[in-house]
Amino acid sequence: MKAVIVLFCSLFFMLSKGQVQEDVTVKRTLKLMGTRFEITVIAPNEDIGYINIDEAVSEIERIEKIISSWDEASETSQINQNAGIKPVKVSIELFRLIERAKKISEITDGAFDISYASMDNIWKFDGSMQGIPSKALLSQSVSKIGHEKIQLDPIEQTVYLLEPGMRIGFGAIGKGYAADRAKELLVSKQVKGGVINASGDLTTWGTKVTGEKWLIGIANPLSKDKVFSWLPVVESSVATSGNYEKYIVLDGEKYSHIIDPRTGYPTRGINSVSVFTKNAELCDALATAVFIMGKDSGIHLINQMDGVEVVVVDSDNKIHKSSGIVFDKNQ
Template structure:
């Protein structure tokens, strides 16, 4: 049986969701059906963890903030539990209650002056993952502060990608890639029998790649400030807001994380961006299974100690 590469892309989770698989070149219709099954799995998860779709379990949790605990399925419960564990690891820099931020910065329309200091400080008052109470026996989630809500974008995409990979493997796919807007997992080999090659986008020209690295049964996620920003008095302000200060983060253009788990990549990329270059690299260097590439606002490159340049 000769294998052929099949690729399909849809819009999902406000980004592109792309699946690439190797499958029998004589069975393109079967390959398409397999890819559609992975999309169905993505939809199933999104219909549980989306904060913005009415009647999802997470929507109900947010609607009951400050009112009552909500019983949820194991998938949502343990995803939030894992998110809180990462919040503990990063001392709250990664925080799934970030959606509680007051909207005072705009990146989709002009903003001609900086918000005042008091407004900025008050904008983060409802962000605190410690407002989330988890009851493992009853599988309930309770947000005890009425102004707080959970949004799982910075870990949920990675979870969706992981579940899609598992679905594809269940359907017999031994070689493939799932990519949700830069949160990517790859396994097996490409058509040439080599590890998959993944490009690192140039922050100053998103149509170009700075370089390529091989991904062999591993995952990648990139957090970047170069595509969305506010221009105020000639100065760029990143759309990535610090959850403790309310100010846009400066100094870094992009962070790329490699690890065996795309869910971990997704959350750690955000955390390293907030930590900054030096603290971010020091954080990653604590873990043998994490690799990191940082590009600062001057275009200089910085690598974690174990980053494999190939």
């Protein structure tokens, strides 16, 4: 009788063990906000994982409808259409985003500025430009840029662009914000871990199925297909701005697609900037700002900010970093 009981117990243990499901990694790549998004989640099974990803996609699409400057029905387009005419009442979500963007403009001395969109049609990086725009044209465009010309009324919850022809755009902060909000939604749904990668602007939470940390690779400046160093990203975010692929060459000079809103000219002297901090929105904005400010000023700014780090690759392919970055080539 004892032998039968032992056999039954062993069989029950094996069946129970077989019913324990291990988490799986589910990944999906798609185009959102005009760019490539890769969403990875850790889920009990593939079906739940894809449901989670669909929820994240819906959240990103919702945000795009608010901040898109191409959708004429968006709140952002309404603000632009009424530049120099009247204030526009907006959702508290967009109001707060613009409020935060203005604060980043202040701490970066205007290197980051969402009103840069006034210059959207001056420089083209599709191969159609034959020469540098005239100084008069650049001067006219820059005159419409300035975060101080974005007037916010917290009581009425309105946004007013003071000059006709002004435009705001979220190309340097929108993907990071969308990644943050999608992550926040998935965390609220008890998704254990994941990565949301918005074309280089990514945010993470939890760990891999194995319990290992999520890692991001810093590209070797001499060969972007090779990794110079791996850095762990734990409950954190990273954003990279670079000119490896999007640039133009005029009269033998290379010009980045990242424009300095204070001068109207493309930035020079840096190949890429990667910023690390808790949320992707701030990473996104600061990566652009450091790219524009330049290596020395940019790293000096980051060294003064708690919980923020940066890696800069200059135009000579030399790597520079803020004080808190430690490379481990053997990771």
